[in-house]
Amino acid sequence: MNEHARLEARPIPFTDVDAQRRRLGRAVDDAITRVLAHCQFINGPEVRALEAELAAFCGARHAVACSSGTDALRLVLMAWGIGPGDAVICPTFTFCATAEVVALAGATPVLADVNPDTFNLDPASCARAVATAKRLKLAPRAVIPVDLFGLPADHDAVAAIAADHGLKVLDDAAQSFGATYQGRRLGTLGTAAATSFFPAKPLGCYGDGGAIFTDDDGLAARIRSLRVHGESPGDKYNAVAIGITGRLDTIQAAVLLEKLKIFPDEIVARNAVAQRYADGLAGTATLPRVGDEATSVWAQYTVRLEPGRRDALAAALKAQGIPTAIYYRKPLHRQAAYRGFPVGDGGAPVAERLAEAVISLPMHAYLEPLVQERIIAAVREALVG
Ligand SMILES: Cc1ncc(COP(=O)(O)O)c(C=O)c1O
Numbered sequence: 001m002n003e004h005a006r007l008e009a010r011p012i013p014f015t016d017v018d019a020q021r022r023r024l025g026r027a028v029d030d031a032i033t034r035v036l037a038h039c040q041f042i043n044g045p046e047v048r049a050l051e052a053e054l055a056a057f058c059g060a061r062h063a064v065a066c067s068s069g070t071d072a073l074r075l076v077l078m079a080w081g082i083g084p085g086d087a088v089i090c091p092t093f094t095f096c097a098t099a100e101v102v103a104l105a106g107a108t109p110v111l112a113d114v115n116p117d118t119f120n121l122d123p124a125s126c127a128r129a130v131a132t133a134k135r136l137k138l139a140p141r142a143v144i145p146v147d148l149f150g151l152p153a154d155h156d157a158v159a160a161i162a163a164d165h166g167l168k169v170l171d172d173a174a175q176s177f178g179a180t181y182q183g184r185r186l187g188t189l190g191t192a193a194a195t196s197f198f199p200a201k202p203l204g205c206y207g208d209g210g211a212i213f214t215d216d217d218g219l220a221a222r223i224r225s226l227r228v229h230g231e232s233p234g235d236k237y238n239a240v241a242i243g244i245t246g247r248l249d250t251i252q253a254a255v256l257l258e259k260l261k262i263f264p265d266e267i268v269a270r271n272a273v274a275q276r277y278a279d280g281l282a283g284t285a286t287l288p289r290v291g292d293e294a295t296s297v298w299a300q301y302t303v304r305l306e307p308g309r310r311d312a313l314a315a316a317l318k319a320q321g322i323p324t325a326i327y328y329r330k331p332l333h334r335q336a337a338y339r340g341f342p343v344g345d346g347g348a349p350v351a352e353r354l355a356e357a358v359i360s361l362p363m364h365a366y367l368e369p370l371v372q373e374r375i376i377a378a379v380r381e382a383l384v385g
Helices: 003-009 017-024 028-037 047-058 070-077 098-104 123-135 155-165 219-225 250-281 308-317 349-358 369-384
Strands: 063-068 087-093 108-112 140-143 167-172 191-195 210-214 233-241 301-306 357-359
Touching: 003 140, 017 028, 017 250, 028 047, 028 250, 047 063, 047 210, 047 250, 063 070, 063 219, 070 098, 070 167, 070 191, 070 210, 070 219, 087 098, 087 123, 098 108, 123 140, 123 155, 140 155, 155 369, 191 219, 210 219, 219 301, 250 301, 250 369, 308 357
Parallel strands: 087 108, 087 140, 140 167, 167 191
Antiparallel strands: 063 210, 191 210, 301 357
16 A cells, blocks of 8 residues: 555544654653652652753743643642632633632632634723623633634733733643744743643643642642641641642653654644645635744644535544544533633623534644645635536
8 A cells, every 4th residue: 555545545533642642652651660660659759850940941930830720820820819809801612610710719710702813812891801801700710712623812901901900811722732833831930831642732741740830939830739738847747728639640740851852843744734734725714823922732623614614524534534623612611510600791692603613623842744734635625616
């Protein structure tokens, strides 16, 4: 079978953890074996080494590894003492964890609309959500901009609103670790940032994991305590705060240390894949654009379609063995668990339209040009004939 026929015959994965495993060879297996040999499964040396590498990678003063992206967000809110009577502004077009942690803290997520081009928090809607929170007699304490699909939010605009209203900024970089904004890697924007190492994320481990980034020494120390049941430093069985079991397993840290070595290269590869989509799909749909101030890590390649065309495109691609995904079919304020939370004045019409129009195509660092040609041809055929 020639190369073309081989690639034609193979089912196309949406993300390809397998191809990455092949590239890494025995490196991850050996790293795990080293942990099995030293048996420090909790807070082993790999965890500290990973924290140092992550901090160096993004330029943050502190990186604190933890059990998931959700716990990373949650630990920051706990450390800030956010709770009942407080409001935290979140975009409504995001994964539910962004607002879930606010509700878990006993505070109120106030949901804001997003920008139609970037899918990220719309600063004007964010400012209106602050006003809504005040009218509801809630104390606006923080804003969680999300860098959706790997693209940084409008951090300057968010910082200006935060400064006006005395809000802390918690950057939800779960999908975007490795991206840059004005030449700075995410992790250094906001008062603190959180990321996820869920396997499908641009930098993923082989289970659940996450990390918090901050330049604030006091905040980092409180989070380190909270992730181990609020223990006091050097006095393990003397809890000084109510915390959680929020640690990252040593085995996952060992996996991430190996994956971090090839991550810069993978970011370049992801950008090449995005560029091939941009060239090949021009004129078929509204394609993602990245402004001069930012770079994306392309957690997803998400296009917008004219109303009513999505199901037919998904079906046509599926018939050719090409998977698609829809992030997100419902904005948070339309989901049962979040319906009761306030939406900022003006509502979220953009998020509602996007939820009907977006579709994501296969995206990962190992998408071969010939396979991508097949995807592009199928999309073109379905949309423009
Ligand atoms: C925007 C966003 N925030 C938070 C999370 C939560 O991360 P985790 O699944 O690691 O808890 C995710 C994960 O999908 C996410 O996409």
